[in-house]
Every structure is written in structure tokens, then in C-alpha cells.
Amino acid sequence: MSDYAYVRVDGARLQQTLGDLARIGATPGGGVTRLALSDEDRAARDHLADLMREAGLTVRGDDFGNMTGRRAGTSDLPPIQLASHLDTVRSGGRFDGALGVVAALEVMRTLDDARIETRRPLEVVNWTNEEGVRFEPAMMGSGAATGRFERDWVDARTDRDGFAFGAELERIGYRGTARDRPAKAGAYLELHIEQGPTLDDAELPVGIVEGIVGITWLDVVVEGRADHAGPSPMGTRRDALVAATALISKVQRIALAMGEPAVGTVGRLSVEPNSINTIPGKVTLSADFRNRTGDGLDQMVAELNETAALIRSEGEIGVSLDRFWTSEPTPFASNVVAEVAGAVADLGLPERRLWSGAGHDAKYAADVSPAGMIFVRSRGGISHNEQEWSDPRDVEAGANVLLLATLRLADAGG
Amino acid sequence: MSDYAYVRVDGARLQQTLGDLARIGATPGGGVTRLALSDEDRAARDHLADLMREAGLTVRGDDFGNMTGRRAGTSDLPPIQLASHLDTVRSGGRFDGALGVVAALEVMRTLDDARIETRRPLEVVNWTNEEGVRFEPAMMGSGAATGRFERDWVDARTDRDGFAFGAELERIGYRGTARDRPAKAGAYLELHIEQGPTLDDAELPVGIVEGIVGITWLDVVVEGRADHAGPSPMGTRRDALVAATALISKVQRIALAMGEPAVGTVGRLSVEPNSINTIPGKVTLSADFRNRTGDGLDQMVAELNETAALIRSEGEIGVSLDRFWTSEPTPFASNVVAEVAGAVADLGLPERRLWSGAGHDAKYAADVSPAGMIFVRSRGGISHNEQEWSDPRDVEAGANVLLLATLRLADAGG
Numbered sequence: 001m002s003d004y005a006y007v008r009v010d011g012a013r014l015q016q017t018l019g020d021l022a023r024i025g026a027t028p029g030g031g032v033t034r035l036a037l038s039d040e041d042r043a044a045r046d047h048l049a050d051l052m053r054e055a056g057l058t059v060r061g062d063d064f065g066n067m068t069g070r071r072a073g074t075s076d077l078p079p080i081q082l083a084s085h086l087d088t089v090r091s092g093g094r095f096d097g098a099l100g101v102v103a104a105l106e107v108m109r110t111l112d113d114a115r116i117e118t119r120r121p122l123e124v125v126n127w128t129n130e131e132g133v134r135f136e137p138a139m140m141g142s143g144a145a146t147g148r149f150e151r152d153w154v155d156a157r158t159d160r161d162g163f164a165f166g167a168e169l170e171r172i173g174y175r176g177t178a179r180d181r182p183a184k185a186g187a188y189l190e191l192h193i194e195q196g197p198t199l200d201d202a203e204l205p206v207g208i209v210e211g212i213v214g215i216t217w218l219d220v221v222v223e224g225r226a227d228h229a230g231p232s233p234m235g236t237r238r239d240a241l242v243a244a245t246a247l248i249s250k251v252q253r254i255a256l257a258m259g260e261p262a263v264g265t266v267g268r269l270s271v272e273p274n275s276i277n278t279i280p281g282k283v284t285l286s287a288d289f290r291n292r293t294g295d296g297l298d299q300m301v302a303e304l305n306e307t308a309a310l311i312r313s314e315g316e317i318g319v320s321l322d323r324f325w326t327s328e329p330t331p332f333a334s335n336v337v338a339e340v341a342g343a344v345a346d347l348g349l350p351e352r353r354l355w356s357g358a359g360h361d362a363k364y365a366a367d368v369s370p371a372g373m374i375f376v377r378s379r380g381g382i383s384h385n386e387q388e389w390s391d392p393r394d395v396e397a398g399a400n401v402l403l404l405a406t407l408r409l410a411d412a413g414g
Numbered sequence: 415m416s417d418y419a420y421v422r423v424d425g426a427r428l429q430q431t432l433g434d435l436a437r438i439g440a441t442p443g444g445g446v447t448r449l450a451l452s453d454e455d456r457a458a459r460d461h462l463a464d465l466m467r468e469a470g471l472t473v474r475g476d477d478f479g480n481m482t483g484r485r486a487g488t489s490d491l492p493p494i495q496l497a498s499h500l501d502t503v504r505s506g507g508r509f510d511g512a513l514g515v516v517a518a519l520e521v522m523r524t525l526d527d528a529r530i531e532t533r534r535p536l537e538v539v540n541w542t543n544e545e546g547v548r549f550e551p552a553m554m555g556s557g558a559a560t561g562r563f564e565r566d567w568v569d570a571r572t573d574r575d576g577f578a579f580g581a582e583l584e585r586i587g588y589r590g591t592a593r594d595r596p597a598k599a600g601a602y603l604e605l606h607i608e609q610g611p612t613l614d615d616a617e618l619p620v621g622i623v624e625g626i627v628g629i630t631w632l633d634v635v636v637e638g639r640a641d642h643a644g645p646s647p648m649g650t651r652r653d654a655l656v657a658a659t660a661l662i663s664k665v666q667r668i669a670l671a672m673g674e675p676a677v678g679t680v681g682r683l684s685v686e687p688n689s690i691n692t693i694p695g696k697v698t699l700s701a702d703f704r705n706r707t708g709d710g711l712d713q714m715v716a717e718l719n720e721t722a723a724l725i726r727s728e729g730e731i732g733v734s735l736d737r738f739w740t741s742e743p744t745p746f747a748s749n750v751v752a753e754v755a756g757a758v759a760d761l762g763l764p765e766r767r768l769w770s771g772a773g774h775d776a777k778y779a780a781d782v783s784p785a786g787m788i789f790v791r792s793r794g795g796i797s798h799n800e801q802e803w804s805d806p807r808d809v810e811a812g813a814n815v816l817l818l819a820t821l822r823l824a825d826a827g828g
Contacts, residue, residue, distance in 0.1 A: 194645065195642065195645045196642070196644070196645025196646055196647070197645075197646065197647070197650050198645075198647060198650075201650060213644070215644070217690055217691075227795070228609065228610070228771070228772060228797070228798070229677065229679035229681055229702045229704070229771075230610070230627070230629070230677065230704055230770075230771030230772040230773075231608065231609045231610025231611075231612075231770065231771035231772050231795065231797075232610055232611065232677065232771065232795065233610070233611070233612060233674055233675070233677065234666070234669050234670050234674075234676075234677055234678075236611050236612075236615060236795075239666075239679075241662060241680055241681075241683065242662065242663070242666055242680075245659040245662045245663055248655060248656065248659045249656070249659055252648070252653075252656055255648050256648050260647055260648075261647070262648075263643065263644065263646065263647065263648055264648075265643035265653075265691070265692075265693055266655055266656075266694075267643055267655075267685075267688070267689050267690045267691055267692050267693065267694060268685065268688050268689060268690050269655065269683070269685050269688070269694075270684075270685075270688075271681075271682065271683050271684075274681070274682050274683070274684075275681050275682060276631055276681045276682050276700040276702055277631075277679070277681060277702050278679075278681050279679055279681065280680075280681060280683075286690040288643045288690055288691050290643070290644055356644075356645065357642070357643075357644030357645035357646065358642060358644040358645050359644075381641070381645065381646065381650075383642070383645075384642075
């Protein structure tokens with residue numbers, strides 16, 4: 001247990017700050033619409049900048065609009081970054097993204113109140129356009145700052161009304177410079193609501209995130225023969241939908257056999273000619289596989305390919321698989337995960353490790369810095385929805401984990 | 415064996431007549447487009463009327479455009495009707511419908527050549543709008559003449575350009591009178607290509623049709639919960655598509671277990687929200703069941719309901735079935751089927767009995783007259799397609815079955 005393991009955030013202050021922020025872009029249904037680089041985003045940024053300055057942080061902004069508030073350390077070692085995002089989806093919730101930024105700010109305030117200095121500098125980061133709803137793709141600010149996306153390409157991304165990212169960034173007054181990007185950190189920490197039901201089902205306030213799963217997407221085409229449903233005896237049919245059901249079931253079985261965090265989903269499916277009295281001649285379906293290792297993903301695809309080969313060999317049905325996109329898994333840095341686990345233990349909370357099934361800025365931050373994440377229980381796992389809700393006690397517990405993990409990683413008292 | 419069992423049609427003449435007719439509405443791809451009450455339909459009707467008069471038949475037309483050519487018998491007993499239709503689907507084949515009319519005409523010519531008189535009168539019938547492609551529903555002329563559809567309702571049916579059945583019937587000059595409808599017959603015989611692969615697979619030229627299967631259609635709604643495909647562990651999902659696969663498989667198993675001619679088809683299926691990374695929240699699908707008895711149809715629906723109940727009981731998935739349409743089975747008259755079988759035996763052809771999985775005018779004719787059908791092998795079971803093809807030898811065999819069955823039913827020589 002570290003020397004500062006008994007310091008705690010101010011839960012009431014955290015809730016107050018979270019509530020204030022939720023009024024910017026508030027929807028009648030109790031949620032928030034704060035699209036990236038919108039007027040609401042600007043208002044939220046202005047508000048955050050004020051709060052960071054009030055907390056004594058030095059505020060800077062980079063050429064993608066990523067905002068950083070820095071608390072000096074007793075050394076010039078690379079900082080500990082506490083990051084998340086303030087943009088939301090349309091009619092989203094008040095926790096997704098905002099909670100991580102507000103909790104990071106609360107950590108800074110708590111350290112000031114306790115007059116704690118850290119050896120490493122600390123930084124609060126607000127990434128631009130994590131959601132990717134207004135400008136695709138998602139996690140744009142973190143991906144750009146860490147070298148995944150080129151400046152010109154990012155600037156030219158347009159929303160559905162034709163407004164470009166670069167022009168909108170300048171319009172809201174948040175175009176900074178490349179030298180002010182969040183740099184390689186000693187450690188990167190991101191607190192976020194889970195956006196899934198695992199913690200809620202297990203009745204646990206927080207989770208220690210071990211990584212972000214890899215994702216691979218396939219398009220599958222099943223080709224049989226469209227015939228009249230009446231005069232075609234069962235034995236002579238080449239029914240593409242019946243063949244497709246074997247693939248749908250296999251996607252499930254592959255994921256179940258692999259065990260958590262592996263998942264497999266057929267989300268999209270279309271039938272041709274899609275007529276009540278015609279045997280389906282062609283079915284097109286998608287497969288989404290997620291797993292913690294690239295080998296694991298490859299194995300899931302290989303097993304689906306086996307079923308496809310079996311279908312092809314059994315009858316006159318064609319099956320083709322196109323693995324058209326893969327996002328590699330991101331296992332988090334073991335030392336960061338260990339310090340998060342240490343913080344959870346310091347707080348006497350039950351230890352629960354899990355993988356994130358969805359992407360987060362931590363994925364791209366991990367390209368340059370040792371990274372980790374803390375999940376906070378979200379009621380029913382509901383997210384991207386006005387009904388999104390996390391209990392104030394869970395929020396406070398999560399912020400305390402962030403605080404203590406930060407102290408462990410920042411060489412507090414150094 | 416009847417006294418006239420050695421008389422035979424003229425296969426070459428039959429082919430010539432069939433080929434002449436196929437030029438009316440011929441498509442570049444070798445098929446025929448002759449929509450009901452179109453100019454092409456009028457030309458085909460004019461041609462048929464000429465041929466019937468040349469064959470010594472008395473031609474009349476009814477108020478739905480159904481055409482009848484009558485050959486007198488030695489009695490005024492109810493006639494034997496030999497019927498089919500001259501209309502086609504768009505880019506259809508040259509056999510579907512036309513073959514039955516041409517074969518009926520060939521029977522008349524053959525009897526004249528052989529100077530055979532029959533006790534019962536004989537009638538060649540061309541039903542209006544069997545296909546139901548231009549004006550819905552299908553089998554309109556036979557259904558109307560036998561009392562299924564009201565005159566005003568039929569006249570008001572419009573095509574996709576807004577033209578009404580009644581006006582189009584008058585435009586082509588084929589509005590007759592109600593008293594000239596085909597009346598209750600001593601027996602009704604319809605020769606038609608199979609439109610399925612059963613005879614082709616068994617390498618048989620003709621089939622003895624025992625009836626037309628009943629059909630029932632259901633809409634099935636499966637309701638789960640749409641969740642993000644990433645952060646939702648397999649065990650907590652309520653995946654509507656995975657649940658739907660059990661229903662699709664069950665539709666197949668029900669039909670296979672029931673045996674021929676029972677069939678079951680899921681032809682239509684849609685997924686909501688149908689997004690690659692979202693667990694399907696709702697699936698809507700159709701079920702088409704066909705069987706030879708109403709009880710058999712009821713049992714198929716009951717078995718699907720059992721699976722629906724099982725899904726509901728296993729998890730938090732809703733399943734609702736709406737059986738929204740049923741067409742009752744039409745078993746043919748045993749004496750007519752027996753005489754068709756007798757004719758097949760007279761010809762030394764192998765006996766193969768089967769049920770029609772698709773509807774034909776014989777279904778409505780059977781409402782008022784003892785009915786039966788003869789199927790002719792169709793290559794690959796392909797129909798409603800320019801590639802539709804029946805071998806001339808099979809066509810001749812079918813016409814000879816029609817001839818001999820007619821003689822058996824008409825009390826030839828009486």
C-alpha cells in the first residue's frame with residue numbers, strides 16, 4: 001500500500017461538476033447531445049478550460065483540438081495522462097466520456113487539497129471526436145495525435161452536412177499547434193463507464209481493464225438456388241437461408257467455446273429475392289468476431305471457414321467469406337494494469353478483471369504510452385442512450401481508483 | 415383398357431401449333447410475354463378461336479373472357495372440360511398454360527381424324543388471367559366463373575398502370591355473357607408442365623396429379639434486445655437472429671418429417687437494426703407451409719408454435735406467430751385420378767402419382783366439377799422463365815394421356 005493510500009476524492013464535488021457539464025447540450029429526455037466541434041462542444045471545452053485553470057493546471061491545445069491541462073511534477077519525467085472525451089453521440093448519456101475527464105479533474109483537485117506533489121507531471125486530456133458520430137472514424141483525436149491519421153486527411157473529414165473537421169475546429173477556436181499534442185507518457189489512464197452489463201450483472205462497482213479486444217469483420221455470401229416454394233420437394237432444394245442458419249449458429253458456438261472476452265455476432269443479414277413463396281437463392285450476412293489476441297481472432301475465422309467448407313462439400317451451396325477489416329487487439333501494459341489492481345485493493349474493493357469489447361482512446365494512446373483503463377459499473381450496460389446511468393457511489397469508487405493508481409504511477413511524494 | 419386405347423395424337427401437329435402460338439408475344443430470349451388482356455393476349459385468343467372453329471368447335475366467351483370451344487356429344491350430359499390458359503408471366507416460357515390448351519385442341523383434332531364420337535360433349539377452355547401477374551389475384555377467370563370472385567370486384571382490379579380488368583377485357587373485345595361461362599362438367603382435366611423437378615429427377619415423362627396442396631402463410635416476429643456487439647458477453651445476450659435460426663431450422667424439419675408433398679419455406683426475413691456491430695433486436699420472417707390435408711397444415715403450424723413456446727420459455731426472447739392466410743387443399747376426384755392413371759397404363763407409361771405444390775385453375779374448377787390434372791416433365795423444373803422446356807416426346811405422351819383419359823371419361827362410343 002502506498003503512502004497516500006488513504007487520500008480520497010470528494011464525491012459530492014465530482015457529482016456537482018458532472019451535473020454542471022451535463023447541462024451543456026442537455027436533451028429533454030435527460031441525456032446529452034454534444035457532437036464533436038459543435039457549439040455545444042465549444043461550450044463544454046470553454047467550461048473545462050476554466051475549471052482546469054481554476055485547479056491550477058496549465059492548459060494547452062493541439063492541432064486536432066485535443067486539450068491538455070498539466071500539473072507540474074517535481075521532475076520533468078514523462079507525465080501520467082488521465083484522459084477521456086467530452087463529445088457525445090446524438091441523445092447520448094451524461095457519463096460516456098465526460099466521467100473520465102471530470103474524474104481526472106477531481107483527482108487534480110484532490111491532490112491540491114491534500115497538498116500532494118508527484119514526481120511525474122500529471123495531465124488531464126480531453127480527446128477530440130472520440131465518438132466518430134459527426135466525423136468518421138471514431139477516436140479521431142487520439143489516433144491523430146499518436147500518429148495513426150494524417151493532419152490533412154483529418155482536416156478534410158466532413159460531416160453529413162458537408163462541414164469539414166478542420167474548418168469546424170477553427171470556427172470553434174480550438175485549433176492549436178502540433179507541439180502541444182499530448183506526448184508520450186509515463187502511463188496513460190482512462191476511466192470510463194463499462195458500456196456493457198458485466199459489472200452490473202456481477203454487482204461490482206469497478207473493473208480493471210486488461211485490454212481492448214481485437215475486432216475482425218467478415219462479409220459472407222451464401223448462394224443457393226431460388227425456386228418456387230410450392231413445387232420444389234425438400235430434398236431437391238438449394239436453400240441459401242437454411243445453409244446460412246448453420247453459419248449463424250456456428251458464429252455463436254465459436255465464441256461460446258472460446259470463452260470470455262471472445263464474442264461473435266451476425267448483425268446484418270439480407271435475403272434474395274426475399275419473397276414469401278420463393279426459396280432463398282442468396283443470403284448475405286456479416287460476422288463480427290472479437291477476441292483478446294490476434295491468433296484467437298484468426299482461429300475464430302478459421303473455424304467459420306471450416307463450416308463454410310462443410311456446407312460447400314455437402315451440397316450445391318456456395319459460401320464465400322471476405323475478411324475485409326481487422327482492428328488488432330490492444331493488451332494493456334502489465335505495470336499499469338497492476339497499479340490499477342493495486343489501487344482497487346487499496347480501496348478494499350473486489351478485484352474484477354475484464355476486457356473492453358468496444359474501442360476507446362486508450363487503444364491509440366497505447367501505441368505510444370503504457371496504458372490502462374478503469375471501468376465503472378453502468379446500469380444494465382446501457383450506453384449511447386439517454387437512460388445511461390451510473391450510481392454516484394460507483395462513480396466515486398472509480399474516481400478513487402483513478403486517484404490511487406495515479407499516485408502509484410506518478411511516484412507520489414518523490 | 416378402353417375400346418379406343420390405341421388412338422394417338424399427332425405429335426408433330428401438336429408441336430407445330432405450340433410453336434405458332436409461341437410466336438405471339440415471343441421474347442428475344444426464346445420465351446413469351448403475353449400478359450392477360452394485353453394486345454398479345456388478344457392476338458393469341460383470336461388465333462385460338464380460329465383454330466377451334468377450324469376443328470369444328472362451337473366457340474363462346476363468358477363475362478370474364480373465359481373462352482370455350484365445344485364439341486357436341488351424342489348426349490346432352492355435362493361435358494368433359496379440357497382446360498388451361500394462354501396468358502403468361504413476363505418473360506415466361508412457351509409451355510406454362512399454352513401446352514394445356516394446345517393439347518386439348520389436339521385431342522379434338524385427333525378424335526375428328528379417327529371419327530370418334532363421345533357420349534358426353536367435350537370442351538376446350540382457355541381461362542382468363544391464370545398467372546395473376548397483370549391483375550391480382552391469380553386464377554382469376556376460373557375463380558370468377560366458379561363463384562369465388564364477384565363480377566364487380568373482378569372488373570375493378572387494376573394493373574400497375576391503373577388499367578382496370580373490365581375495361582381491358584372490353585378493349586380487346588372478349589367480354590361475353592354470364593350464361594356462356596364454362597358450366598359444371600362431368601369431369602375437368604388440365605394438362606400442365608410440372609413447374610417442379612420431381613418428374614425430371616425421376617426421369618418420368620408424365621405424372622398423375624392427385625391434388626393441389628393446401629398452403630398456409632405465417633408472419634413470425636422474434637423480439638430480443640439490440641445491444642452493442644462488443645461489450646455484450648455471449649451469456650447475457652438476447653439475440654433475435656440466433657433465436658430465429660431455431661425457427662428456420664424447425665420449418666425445414668417439420669416438412670422433412672411430414673414427408674412429400676409437405677414443404678416448408680422461410681422465404682422472407684429481415685433484421686433490425688441490421689448493423690454489423692449491433693446484436694439483432696428484432697427479426698421478422700415468413701413461413702410458407704404446404705400439405706395435402708388441412709389437418710396436416712394445422713399440425714405443421716402447431717409444431718412451429720411448439721418451438722416458439724420453447725424459445726419464449728428458455729430466455730427473454732419474444733416470439734409471435736400470425737397465421738394470416740390459408741388456401742385449403744384440393745384433393746382431386748378419385749374417379750378422375752383413376753381414369754388418368756388408366757390412360758397412363760393404357761400407354762404403357764410408368765405410373766407416378768404426385769401432388770401439385772403450386773396453384774392451377776383446376777383448384778377452382780374442382781369447386782364445381784370432379785377434377786384432375788396431368789403433369790408433363792419440365793427440364794430442371796424450371797418455369798416462369800424463358801428457359802422453360804419440355805421434350806416433344808414428353809409433350810406427346812402427356813397429350814396422349816389427356817386423350818385417353820378424355821375417352822375414358824366421356825364414354826367414348828356411347
